[in-house]
Amino acid sequence: MSDLFDYKKEMSELRFTEIQKKALAEAAASAARTPAKRRRPVFRTALIAAAMAAVLVVGSSAAGILPSPAEIFTPLFGGAAAQTEVIDKIGRPIGASDTDNGITITAEAIMxxxxxxxxxxxxxRDDGERFLPEGKSLxxxxxxxxxxxxxxxxxGGAHGxxxxxxxxxxxxxxxxxxxASSNVAMTKGTAxxxxxxxxxxxxxxxxxxLLYPGKWKLRFEVDYEDCSVRLGGGETFSQxxxxxxxxxxxxxPIAVRAAYTADEAVVWSDAPSGRQSEEDARQSQRYLENVEVLLxxxxxxxxxxxxxxxxxxxDYDTGISLCAKGQVLxxxxxxxxxxxxxxxxxVYEIPHN
Structure with a gap:
């Protein structure tokens, strides 16, 4: 029962930015009308190379050959030599997959x-035919x-x-x-x-x-290198x-996070589940959204x-609030x-050694 309690506790403490709350509200109101869609620009030649590499996963998995993380991530997060070097250092191949009704889903890599x-x-699509409906783009x-x-x-308190x-x-x-971003360490675990x-x-x-019916379940070990630098400790600001x-x-190279303590314990209203009162929105802004983070x-x-x-x-016993905010770049x-x-x-200077 402790896991369920911790889960409910963390969920009750989770707060979103105004932009995220607006997006969540719109998604809840029109889930079928506005489903997920492509978010970031990619390069055609690089993506074709990545797709070819993914085909090799299906054909060569029995021999233990997996594409490198750089093959998977470079088309999505940048293809400069320095970026590829970072991916090679911190990325890890996964290769876990499951197939149902002629569709295979593979967890390729993580960083x-x-x-x-x-x-x-x-x-x-295992038969090699067009994945999307005929004549339609993503x-x-x-x-x-x-x-x-x-x-x-x-x-922990996670978002993504x-x-x-x-x-x-x-x-x-x-x-x-x-x-995915969390306020607790996540470099290892079973996913x-x-x-x-x-x-x-x-x-x-x-x-x-319905485009493809089916159920797919993947299980894999998470174990990658943390290459972040840690800054600060004890500095204060008021607002x-x-x-x-x-x-x-x-x-x-892929994300930032700031953890800080406020000198007052935030008090939330008794708003119905799934709704945020105007006072709660104001409190969320004071403790989270109004804290400026510039990279x-x-x-x-x-x-x-x-x-x-x-x-x-x-923490009502000590009269403080533990806050954390961050995101993947x-x-x-x-x-x-x-x-x-x-x-x-x-301001913290970022060391280059």
């Missing part, structure tokens, strides 16, 4: 740091998978997302990218991922229709009537990560290309 991870899955079909809530090894990628609508594969019934949105009938003490800031690259580019998701955990950025990170106006 991450202590509090964040990215997994790429390949969905393959953006037109808006694929949905029932029963997929992310790989289960992620604990997933989206499909398909550069060649005529081939027999698509990819699913999953990102279970379940998928059920792949559907698509039929614009003509204005209904979700919105609160004083925050920075506990730790972590930066890696500066060596070329002067500034990435505003203030809208990163996170969690707020009040849109691209891999080697540490040598990162200059500094600012949390609540406190």
């Amino acid at each position: 991450g740091d202590q509090y964040n991870a990215v997994i790429v899955y390949t969905l393959t 953006d037109e079909t808006h694929l949905m998978i029932d029963g997929f809530n992310g790989a289960s090894w992620v604990k 997302g997933s989206w499909f990628v398909d550069e060649d609508p005529e081939d027999n594969q698509i990819q699913l990218v999953e990102t 279970n991922a379940s998928f059920e019934d792949l559907q698509y949105w039929n614009a003509e009938t204005e209904q979700a229709e 919105d009537g609160l004083t925050f003490t920075i506990d730790e800031v972590t930066v890696s 500066t690259k060596t070329d002067g580019t500034v990435l505003d990560l203030s809208n990163a998701g996170g969690s707020i955990s009040p 849109e691209e891999i950025i080697p540490l040598a290309e990162l200059q500094s990170i600012s949390v609540g106006g406190v």
